[in-house]
Amino acid sequence: MKRLINKRPSKPLAVFLGIFPFLILLFLYQVGSDARKAENERDKLLPSFSEIHHAIDRLAFTPSKRTGEYVFWQDTKSSLKRMLMGLAIAALIGLTIGLLTGAIPMLGANLTPLVTAISLIPPMAILPILFIVFGLGELSKVVLIVIGIAPFMTRDIYQRTKELPREQLVKAQTLGAHSGQIIVRVLLPQILPRLIDAVRLSLGSAWLFLIAAEAIASTDGLGYRIFLVRRYMSMDVILPYVIWITFLAFLLDWMLVRTSKTFFPWYHVQK
Amino acid sequence: MKRLINKRPSKPLAVFLGIFPFLILLFLYQVGSDARKAENERDKLLPSFSEIHHAIDRLAFTPSKRTGEYVFWQDTKSSLKRMLMGLAIAALIGLTIGLLTGAIPMLGANLTPLVTAISLIPPMAILPILFIVFGLGELSKVVLIVIGIAPFMTRDIYQRTKELPREQLVKAQTLGAHSGQIIVRVLLPQILPRLIDAVRLSLGSAWLFLIAAEAIASTDGLGYRIFLVRRYMSMDVILPYVIWITFLAFLLDWMLVRTSKTFFPWYHVQK
């Protein structure tokens, strides 16, 4: 008998083991739903699978009577657009400030305390101010994502820049590089894959902020729809939306990993 | 003339540079506040410093007329209690599941996909289900923090456990250890400082979830107060509360670092 820590499941067993908890969850849900339906047949908290199926059909495959759009896809499009813009802008800010403060000690001394302080402020608490400054348009949702994650990303990139071996900076200088050249040719390319890591780490928060922003001021989007139907507790809509969001989050993360491995192969072997 | 990347500020200059942006911010605030006050002397968006001072005095140093409590300290106490409980429970869950799945491949194959899926679900979107399961009492606020951060912590600890050198596991086995002993004496003590790191990384999200939880249903707490006074736009209360939360977040982080350095000196030299 092998020790527990040495026992590895075979491939098919691993797959089965991995799927098993999901099946249990589905089963538990079914039981819970039936039980609640037995008590109150109009219970909305745990809708039956056929109710969920209906809701999906109505939102995703039937054009809305009001606007002629497919609500589900429209929501997805709007949310993804905001999400990607938010991530892109936050990454750009994080990269620029993080890289520059990490590379230039004077600038670092100047801005790091401020960035640290800002990163500790919970954005939800200063929403009113944010909305005043950035308005309530399409911009504001993107801005909330940016404010939510850019400080963290800035600190992370700052840290990563500082962690690059000092030897490389010295070597570059002996090759005749000035500060600008070092930043562009030595630091920047090495920080890019680390920026992808930082984006991946921020994805969870970014979704939170997107949903929060859409709940406050929006007329479409995945978060908006959840907010809108929440007051009627339409779990038959909320549940598929949540699963969809989870899937999109997974997809985004997966694509970032792929991108990083494709463009920065040297980064992934190094470790 | 030295290259920019080689120029390091002297200690006093660094301090000055670090403080400077804060002074500018304060100054800008003062200007903005004055400008708004000039237009509408009862403007609430950017209260004057004396108004903020008044609000602090009223909440922190004058017993509330209604309950006789010092509102500010009561809020702080409640929020900190929830926060610490949430962090502790999440850390315990993260440690237990993360360590076991990381150490025992069979268990890892079984639970890792589930944990990954759960960590991607935005908790705010499934609030109703959480309410049903955990009620709406004091527990629910703690639970929201736990649900918000435990999956991330679990994944992190799982990762860290896997990263420990395999050589150590082999060595321990040649010293006669069975799986349980290896987990208790080799893995657990080395994971503890990494758990502190994971907690530190989760602090930002934890504050978000705490504030969100207190906004949903509560009778006290820092987040409760902010959302309550938002109803009449008392920025004179919100601003000091935000600064206080930021300070508490900083303090908590600092204490975690101290704890880690005190109890796990070997961890901090290793790197």
Add this chain to the structure above:
Amino acid sequence: MSESTAKNSTERAPLIQAKRLGKSYGDHIVLEGISKDVYEGEFITLVGASGCGKSTFLNMLLGTEVVTAGKLLLDGKPIVSEPDPARGIVFQKYSVFPHLTVRQNVALGLEFDQSPLIGRLFGAKRKAALAQADEWLAAVGLAQAVNKYPHELSGGMQQRLAIAQALIKRPRVLLLDEPFGALDPGIRKDMHKLLLDLWREYKLTVFMVTHDIQEGFYLGTRLWVFDKDRHDEHAPERYGATVTFDLPVGDMDEESLNKIEKSLTAA
């Protein structure tokens, strides 16, 4: 390929026997046709080009890699396919536990034994274990450092610690995978002396992988050279390495030495 030339093959049964031992990962054959007997008290040094399978061989002895062809016997029985206290190991890195002091690192082997549940001793038992650990630490020259953490030790001292830690379990075989590969030449010399002293005093059976052929000659009683004796240019994975030379140390002609040197730099 020379037959086993060990000095003490006359009386006792061999401690370790490899019988047409081979190892492959899928289609990739790493090792093949290794047939050797090793007797108690021998000091085998293993050399060979990088990637030829020295570590793989050691790992089969250790039990972290499964044998895929032939047999590997310890005391006449198939070797246990998991690490156990019968076989001690010292790696180049990560052999010691960073979170335990030097003394705790060594006592750990006793604690696992005497406290089956959580592997931690208390009170008198703990004292006894620590005292025993201190003896071994004195033997490897670490008496001054018993309360330090590994990160406070130099690389050489860390390897001394790893050796003491392994020896306290009195293993049947001691396995060393390039144990001094990361050390400075000066410190290396001290380690050689220590290892030979311990080997003599405790009558250890040692397998040691090294990249440094001089080290191999200096330390071993037998030097094994791992190399492929058949090559297929178009499918280099078709054939695995085996022990091409098995040299009793001290008895070495010029030609063999040249051949060995050549095989070492082939990769």
Add this chain to the structure above:
Amino acid sequence: MSESTAKNSTERAPLIQAKRLGKSYGDHIVLEGISKDVYEGEFITLVGASGCGKSTFLNMLLGTEVVTAGKLLLDGKPIVSEPDPARGIVFQKYSVFPHLTVRQNVALGLEFDQSPLIGRLFGAKRKAALAQADEWLAAVGLAQAVNKYPHELSGGMQQRLAIAQALIKRPRVLLLDEPFGALDPGIRKDMHKLLLDLWREYKLTVFMVTHDIQEGFYLGTRLWVFDKDRHDEHAPERYGATVTFDLPVGDMDEESLNKIEKSLTAA
């Protein structure tokens, strides 16, 4: 302490002059009273116990540490207090850029020069730079690996790359801080040959720190031993190390050698 014994001190002015050179961190005196002349084409190897200040000396030559006492002159002028192309460097690790291919790593020195703004060349200029890089890579034996990334190279090949990268700028001095410390003994020998070949062919002036005194003797034309010549038991930081031996290689009595060996293992 012997006076400078360089062979070619007769005609030319010294390339590097240290005049009562010293270095301290606050109250901690690391180096003191180093007065030496070094002429073009010399190969100085620096040995000494760990922590005695060899790297510190090299870093002052490099310009990453400031001189705190005495003078350090290059071509009779105080040495520039920042790294520049006049002084090439090879570290034990991290000398090469992991995100650039071998060829790009070497061409980088030319790009910095010819593209002052962003340090990146395009079109014909880029081709010319890469071609020049290839020449240097051929010189260090990396012609086969020009399109690989550093992580695809062995440790020895990475150090070859680091040397080629430094030499393309034709530095006045080449500084090496334990460049082969992490390499296997076999590969080390190849590297010694390469370094001597390059030194002869390009008439380099080399400072190389090593822990391996044999390496020091084999490679250098002068061997410097760093050690404290005054000690204060109660305040070891009162006195710094200096160059206690300055030996023209090949000319060495038994007694000195023993003394040196002893000073090396003192730490």
Add this chain to the structure above:
Amino acid sequence: KDNFKICWSIYVGWMPWEYGDTSGIVDKWADKYGIEIDVVQINDYIESINQYTAGSFDACTMTNMDALTIPAAGGVDSTALIVGDFSNGNDAVILKDKKSLKEIKGQQVNLVELSVSHYLLARGLESVGLAEKDVKVVNTSDADMVAAYTTKDVTSVVTWNPLVSEILTTPGANKVYDSSNIPGEIIDTLVVNTETLKANPKLGKALVGAWYEIMAKMEADKAVREHMGKASGTDLAGYEMQLASTKMFYSAADAVAFVKSEQLVKTMQYVAEFSFDHGLLGEGAPDAGFIGIETPAGVFGDKANIKLRFDETYMLMAAEGKL
């Protein structure tokens, strides 16, 4: 200035603005007066009022109480330009398994603190001889109210529609008190910045003109109501159920009459007193009359500090067909 922004949030009485926006009626009236009106939906009700108070919008939908406690208390002189409806059962106190309001004593009550729900509760308690100290108020966000009600911890809630009708579908939920018990006290209005309105009467005319055109359509056309229902996340039936407990002023004349009545002054006095008791008029307020409220029938409070005005002139123009 001829560019204006108004904001609204999802509520039965304000859905007409959504219809006015998508159907182009608002634009049509804006064009008529040569101005531009941007209609913006904000999901978070409080955020919309805060935005208006901070000056980001020229007009915003809100209740009479919030108009007093947020913009007026914040020094922004505001005019209730359109009185669209009052709650006639839309806001309700609901008890779980209990049948009368008296039984609320000692319970924990979940509601949006300091909102009209809070006011309704205070009025209800008063009517059965209880006071706020007889219950424990737990602030609960409106978005989560339905889900909150399904938990064991929650035994009584005060909230508004559509949450009320949603909660009432669960077995054991009893409506024990609602806004029809205090008719005309919870008023839904469109509030405009007084200064802006004074400087730009065109804005008032365009908004009022558009509103009553929408009202006419809404009253007559089921499809319009269905549109509004869908936009608020429900269907025609759901929306009409909410309308049933809302007293819409489809005709401008009715609204004018309501605004002109003596009753309005009384109502605002109640509201001001409640707000003062809960500190909503600001720390500097010495009494409930600190902020003056002007209605056609008279002024409540400090005449020198009038910050909230009920102005019937524009609705009167609509009633008289002068727009």
